[in-house]
Amino acid sequence: MPELPEVETIRAGLEPVLVGQTVTEVHIRQAQLRYLIPGDLPPILRGQKIMALQRRAKYLLLQMEQGIVLIHLGMSGSLRFVSTDQPPERHDHVDFVLDHGILRYRDPRRFGLVLWHPACADPHRLLQHLGPEPLGDEFTSAYLCNKAQGSKRAIKNFIMDSQVVVGVGNIYANEALFLARIHPLRLAGTLSMHEWKELQRNIVAVLHAGIKAGGTTLQDFVNGSGKPGYFQQQLLVYGRDKAPCPVCGEELHKEVIGQRSSWFCPVCQR
DNA sequence: AAATTCTCCTGAAGGC
DNA sequence: TGCCTTCAGGAGAATT
Known part of the structure; x- marks a missing residue:
C-alpha cells in the first residue's frame, strides 16, 4: 500500500526517465476509479511534453506544458515505465504512451485517481487544505x-x-x-x-x-x-x-x- | 464545528 | 476443491 515513502520512491525513480518525453497517445481501459477519469484526457495530453514529476502528500503531479496530471495510487495502485511491446494485464487501467515507452497505471482496487488540472493560478481543490509535508521545515x-x-x-x-x-x-x-x-x-x-x-x-x-x-x-x-x-x-x-x-x-x-x-x-x- | 462514520473496490484469507 | 463471508485500506464525502 503506497504511503509517502512508496510514492516518493516511485517519483524519484520515474522522474529522470519521464522528463523530456512527449505523450503521443493515452489509452484508458477503465475510467471508473475514485473519480471518473475525464474522457478528454487523451486529446488534451497528446503532444504535450512532460516537464517534471513532483509529489505533494501522496499525490503524484505530472507537470505537463499546459497543466498537471494529478495521480493518486490509492492503496493498491502502481505506476511503472514499461516498453511499448509489453501487453497490458488485468487492472492496467491507463497507458500514457511516450516517445520511448509507456507510463502504465495499474490499480486493482481502484481507490486511486487520474485527473487533469489545467495550468492556472488556483491549486487543485484536492491539494487545498493539506497540512505540511512531514519531511519539510514546517513540520515541527x-x-x-x-x-x-x-x-x-x-x-x-x-x-x-x-x-x-x-x-x-x-x-x-x-x-x-x-x-x-x-x-x-x-x-x-x-x-x-x-x-x-x-x-x-x-x-x-x-x-x-x-x-x-x-x-x-x-x-x-x-x-x-x-x-x-x-x-x-x-x-x-x-x-x-x-x-x-x-x-x-x-x-x-x-x-x-x-x-x-x-x-x-x-x-x-x- | 470537531469528530466519527460511510463509501468506493478487489484480492486474500478464513470457515465450512 | 470450492463457494461464501469477512476484512483491509486512502481519504474525500456525508453524517452526527
Whole structure:
C-alpha cells in the first residue's frame, strides 16, 4: 500500500526517465476509479511534453506544458515505465504512451485517481487544505503541539489526518508511535512537549527509513521499475499479532482505532 | 464545528 | 476443491 515513502520512491525513480518525453497517445481501459477519469484526457495530453514529476502528500503531479496530471495510487495502485511491446494485464487501467515507452497505471482496487488540472493560478481543490509535508521545515513539534491544543482525538487519528500532516499512513503511524513510546489512544491535546518532540522525530525517522528501504511491500507495492521495497523487514509492530514487543517482550496488543488496525505495546507505550 | 462514520473496490484469507 | 463471508485500506464525502 503506497504511503509517502512508496510514492516518493516511485517519483524519484520515474522522474529522470519521464522528463523530456512527449505523450503521443493515452489509452484508458477503465475510467471508473475514485473519480471518473475525464474522457478528454487523451486529446488534451497528446503532444504535450512532460516537464517534471513532483509529489505533494501522496499525490503524484505530472507537470505537463499546459497543466498537471494529478495521480493518486490509492492503496493498491502502481505506476511503472514499461516498453511499448509489453501487453497490458488485468487492472492496467491507463497507458500514457511516450516517445520511448509507456507510463502504465495499474490499480486493482481502484481507490486511486487520474485527473487533469489545467495550468492556472488556483491549486487543485484536492491539494487545498493539506497540512505540511512531514519531511519539510514546517513540520515541527511546536507546530504539532499548537495544532493539537484542546483536541480530544486519539493521537493516532490525529497524526493520520492529512489536514494535520500529510503522508503518515497506517503502517508508519503505528511504527512512529511505538518508537516514541506513546499509546495510540492518548488524546492529542494531552501530550507533553517532550512527547511531541519524540513523536515528530520518530515520524520523520520512520519515513526516512522507509524511503531508504525503497518502501514497504506487503502485498503488491512495486516502484517505477516494478521492483518491491524492503521496509516490511524493519517493521517493529505493524501486522505483528501477538508477537513479543521487540523492546520489553510483552505481547503486542491489536486494536481497531478509527477503523484502522493498530498494534502497540501496552507496557512501553503510555 | 470537531469528530466519527460511510463509501468506493478487489484480492486474500478464513470457515465450512 | 470450492463457494461464501469477512476484512483491509486512502481519504474525500456525508453524517452526527
